[in-house]
Amino acid sequence: MTNHFGDVVGHSKAILMIGANSASACPIGFKHFLQAKDRNNTKLIVVDPVYTKSAAKADHYLRIRTGTDVAFVYGMLHLIFKNGWEDKEFIDSRVYGMDEVRQEAKKWTPEVTADVTGIPADKIIQITRLFATSKPATVVWALGITQHSTGTSNTRILPILQLVLGNAGKKGGGCNIIRGHDNVQGSTDMCNLADSLPGYYGLSDDAWKYYSKAWGVDYEWMKGRFHSHKWMNEKGFSLAKWWQGVLQEEKTYSSSPIRALWVQGTGITSMTQQVKIQEAIKKLDLLVIAEPFVNEAAILSDRKDGIYIIPAATQFETEGSVTASNRSSQWRSKVVDPLYESKPDHEIMFEFAKKFGFYDEFVSGMKHDIVDGEIKKVKDDFVWPDDAANELARTVKTIGLGGWTAKRLREHQENWHLFDPITLAGYGKMKGQYYGLPWPCWDTKHPGSPILYNPDTPVNEGGMGFRNRFGLEHDGVSQLPDERVSVKGSKVKGGYPEITKANIEKVLGIKLTQEEKRKMGANWKVDLSGIIQEKCNEAEVCVYGNAKARAKVWTFPDQIPMHREPIHSPRFDLVKKYPTYPDQKNNFRVDVKFESEQSEKDWSKEFPTMIVTMRLVNLSGAGMIERTSKYLSHITPEMFAHIHPELAAKHGIRDKEDMWLHSPQGTKIKIKAYYNYSVTPDRVAMPYNFAGMMQGVDLTHRYPEGTKPYVNGESSNTITNYGFDVITQIPEFNAGLCRIERA
Numbered sequence: 207m208t209n210h211f212g213d214v215v216g217h218s219k220a221i222l223m224i225g226a227n228s229a230s231a232c233p234i235g236f237k238h239f240l241q242a243k244d245r246n247n248t249k250l251i252v253v254d255p256v257y258t259k260s261a262a263k264a265d266h267y268l269r270i271r272t273g274t275d276v277a278f279v280y281g282m283l284h285l286i287f288k289n290g291w292e293d294k295e296f297i298d299s300r301v302y303g304m305d306e307v308r309q310e311a312k313k314w315t316p317e318v319t320a321d322v323t324g325i326p327a328d329k330i331i332q333i334t335r336l337f338a339t340s341k342p343a344t345v346v347w348a349l350g351i352t353q354h355s356t357g358t359s360n361t362r363i364l365p366i367l368q369l370v371l372g373n374a375g376k377k378g379g380g381c382n383i384i385r386g387h388d389n390v391q392g393s394t395d396m397c398n399l400a401d402s403l404p405g406y407y408g409l410s411d412d413a414w415k416y417y418s419k420a421w422g423v424d425y426e427w428m429k430g431r432f433h434s435h436k437w438m439n440e441k442g443f444s445l446a447k448w449w450q451g452v453l454q455e456e457k458t459y460s461s462s463p464i465r466a467l468w469v470q471g472t473g474i475t476s477m478t479q480q481v482k483i484q485e486a487i488k489k490l491d492l493l494v495i496a497e498p499f500v501n502e503a504a505i506l507s508d509r510k511d512g513i514y515i516i517p518a519a520t521q522f523e524t525e526g527s528v529t530a531s532n533r534s535s536q537w538r539s540k541v542v543d544p545l546y547e548s549k550p551d552h553e554i555m556f557e558f559a560k561k562f563g564f565y566d567e568f569v570s571g572m573k574h575d576i577v578d579g580e581i582k583k584v585k586d587d588f589v590w591p592d593d594a595a596n597e598l599a600r601t602v603k604t605i606g607l608g609g610w611t612a613k614r615l616r617e618h619q620e621n622w623h624l625f626d627p628i629t630l631a632g633y634g635k636m637k638g639q640y641y642g643l644p645w646p647c648w649d650t651k652h653p654g655s656p657i658l659y660n661p662d663t664p665v666n667e668g669g670m671g672f673r674n675r676f677g678l679e680h681d682g683v684s685q686l687p688d689e690r691v692s693v694k695g696s697k698v699k700g701g702y703p704e705i706t707k708a709n710i711e712k713v714l715g716i717k718l719t720q721e722e723k724r725k726m727g728a729n730w731k732v733d734l735s736g737i738i739q740e741k742c743n744e745a746e747v748c749v750y751g752n753a754k755a756r757a758k759v760w761t762f763p764d765q766i767p768m769h770r771e772p773i774h775s776p777r778f779d780l781v782k783k784y785p786t787y788p789d790q791k792n793n794f795r796v797d798v799k800f801e802s803e804q805s806e807k808d809w810s811k812e813f814p815t816m817i818v819t820m821r822l823v824n825l826s827g828a829g830m831i832e833r834t835s836k837y838l839s840h841i842t843p844e845m846f847a848h849i850h851p852e853l854a855a856k857h858g859i860r861d862k863e864d865m866w867l868h869s870p871q872g873t874k875i876k877i878k879a880y881y882n883y884s885v886t887p888d889r890v891a892m893p894y895n896f897a898g899m900m901q902g903v904d905l906t907h908r909y910p911e912g913t914k915p916y917v918n919g920e921s922s923n924t925i926t927n928y929g930f931d932v933i934t935q936i937p938e939f940n941a942g943l944c945r946i947e948r949a
């Protein structure tokens with residue numbers, strides 16, 4: 207989120223909610239949108255293939271065909287540019303690469319957009335006028351936008367819309383992406399990913415060297431942990447496609463196929479291609495599951511050997527900081543001690559490290575601190591979780607966690623009542639700080655940044671320009687703004703680069719001492735001494751620079767977002783004009799099919815119905831937690847799909863009867879047909895919160911005695927279609943096809 211929920215309540219005149227159903231999936235967040243409607247007559251526009259509970263509360267509902275959001279936003283941009291509704295000054299002074307977007311938008315007339323998206327042309331015109339002329343306005347999305355083979359393009363076109371309208375870096379504007387799991391923002395920031403070290407440092411020798419130093423661990427030792435140096439900087443397997451790493455033998459890009467799987471905090475049935483996952487689980491030598499419940503991974507196969515379930519404690523039985531959707535940190539206290547023989551996750555990891563002989567190095571960072579501008583070992587033991595939080599504050603510079611010390615975060619928890627819910631500003635002794643110190647919170651004196659990219663606020667009060675991440679020029683064009691975009695109060699006018707040891711004297715107009723030069727890291731991201739930060743504070747300069755936003759990403763397959771038809775498209779006639787990407791070799795160590803799959807045949811002939819998956823308010827994730835709760839589970843006692851009576855009747859299926867849904871990859875699920883008018887006759891919508899059945903077969907007898915959930919059912923992911931995002935490899939959960947058959 208660039209802004210936050212309170213800001214929407216206080217300042218947004220319109221909310222474009224696209225690919226999210228917060229009424230079910232984030233009811234507390236949704237309450238803010240309803241408050242905005244009540245207080246300010248804020249207009250809520252919902253764009254969704256399904257008439258959801260959120261749509262029911264909206265002022266306007268647009269029924270979109272799944273996987274066509276890029277086309278829809280271009281349709282909006284077409285009208286915005288045509289009518290001169292764009293913020294010309296903002297684009298001119300703060301954005302690079304918009305000309306190409308403008309060119310592409312020319313093609314997307316209301317008629318062309320209507321044909322591709324299924325939204326009537328007059329609706330597109332009405333909504334664009336409303337959104338473009340309501341200032342400021344915000345965009346809200348969740349996984350209806352992200353989880354697609356075109357997810358990356360989707361998540362780029364919406365910020366582009368906000369840049370065009372000058373809604374970025376403003377109260378009531380911005381992109382407010384509603385995050386998913388509890389603490390998913392925190393786990394993203396910690397980069398629980400296969401392609402980066404914590405804090406988005408990426409994978410490179412420099413990144414490893416930086417962390418080795420910050421943790422007080424010998425870099426050569428770190429290197430020695432790898433089969434060879436090469437693997438240190440190679441992306442690992444992704445959560446979406448680890449199974450391919452088990453099953454592939456010939457075309458493998460790793461030193462060997464995956465032989466062992468350690469599952470900690472993921473549901474397994476939450477990923478697509480369940481039949482492949484089942485095959486992979488059977489083939490592994492070792493499967494370990496560290497879980498508060500019996501994860502479904504344990505019953506997918508009937509393996510009896512090489513499988514261990516380790517009891518993990520829940521989040522109620524541990525303490526520490528978590529990060530909210532809006533980048534605020536929250537400190538949590540333990541409610542009860544871990545029950546029975548369960549252990550909190552970090553203790554399980556500690557035991558693991560001990561067994562594998564790297565415990566000392568694993569906890570070393572928590573025993574270190576900066577003394578006199580240099581990293582030193584300061585104690586022989588550490589205090590959990592405070593020293594873990596302090597380690598992050600000391601090391602994660604990229605997003606500005608410098609001010610997130612355990613002491614400050616605890617203070618915020620203890621003084622909740624002293625913060626304003628609309629502005630997040632503190633009162634009384636918390637005055638001068640924003641609740642949860644939303645990152646970037648550069649150092650221990652910084653108040654946090656409730657709204658990103660706002661140059662009208664001084665840096666020391668949470669302001670900044672756009673980040674200078676992509677060099678100083680591209681195609682001969684400067685990436686820095688001129689003096690029109692000067693951060694308030696800054697000694698340096700106009701744009702400036704990110705601050706490095708090499709440029710700090712010139713940019714800030716200062717002279718460093720020899721001692722300062724000796725202690726300083728090469729740039730602000732790796733400067734453990736904190737001197738770069740200190741000098742920038744004095745000049746009210748943002749360490750990450752003051753640059754232009756870029757609408758064009760020259761390193762991506764699509765430099766500007768382009769509409770590309772879903773891999774299994776219901777409109778084969780459009781596939782030629784808007785084909786998907788070429789197949790990929792070795793992305794996250796696996797090959798990924800795009801074009802070869804899409805063009806194989808007109809899939810829609812055999813699989814004419816679109817499938818959308820969604821969340822139920824009473825169940826979360828693959829549903830393991832709530833389906834073991836008697837009361838929550840019985841609210842939705844069986845797996846189902848919403849189906850329009852007209853479509854059901856075509857297949858001779860009555861309300862609440864069983865039906866089979868078949869997928870293009872030859873898999874099937876048997877579920878109940880629930881008549882419902884939220885869907886049109888061309889699509890079905892089903893929850894993703896069930897598991898325990900597989901292609902009509904009940905697997906639940908495999909649960910250890912007393913652990914079987916009250917409610918079980920087919921996983922939607924047995925039939926969600928093949929497809930992965932070209933950059934992130936996030937699975938295609940929504941824009942797929944199926945064939946319906948009466949069971």
Ligand SMILES: Nc1nc2c(c(=O)[nH]1)N[C@H]1C(S)=C(S)[C@@H](COP(=O)(O)OP(=O)(O)OC[C@H]3O[C@@H](n4cnc5c(=O)[nH]c(N)nc54)[C@H](O)[C@@H]3O)O[C@H]1N2
Pocket residue numbers: 224225226227228230231232253254255256258270271272273274275347348349350351385386387818819820821822823824825826827828895940941
């Ligand atoms: N009760 C409950 N709450 C949850 C969760 C849960 O499992 N249960 N999960 C949490 C997690 S991990 C997450 S990520 C969030 C997700 O939060 P949301 O994304 O708000 O949840 P969904 O119900 O999946 O809603 C996605 C919406 O996108 C629509 N959609 C699908 N494809 C497209 C498309 O191509 N374009 C557009 N415009 N819309 C599309 C779907 O019809 C659906 O209504 O919820 C979180 N909250």
Ligand SMILES: Nc1nc2c(c(=O)[nH]1)N[C@H]1C(S)=C(S)[C@@H](COP(=O)(O)OP(=O)(O)OC[C@H]3O[C@@H](n4cnc5c(=O)[nH]c(N)nc54)[C@H](O)[C@@H]3O)O[C@H]1N2
Pocket residue numbers: 349386387470471472473474475476477478496497498499501502518519520521551819820821826827828829830831894922923926939
């Ligand atoms: N078809 C379809 N599939 C989807 C989606 C969709 O919309 N449609 N949504 C996708 C999205 S956005 C997401 S985020 C994923 C979510 O998928 P997962 O991340 O797999 O989420 P869950 O299924 O909730 O699994 C979490 C597991 O962690 C366990 N757990 C809970 N607390 C703790 C703890 O403190 N410690 C440990 N060790 N374990 C714990 C739970 O018991 C549960 O088994 O699913 C994705 N899959």
Ligand SMILES: [Mo]
Pocket residue numbers: 349385386387
């Ligand atoms: Mo999620």
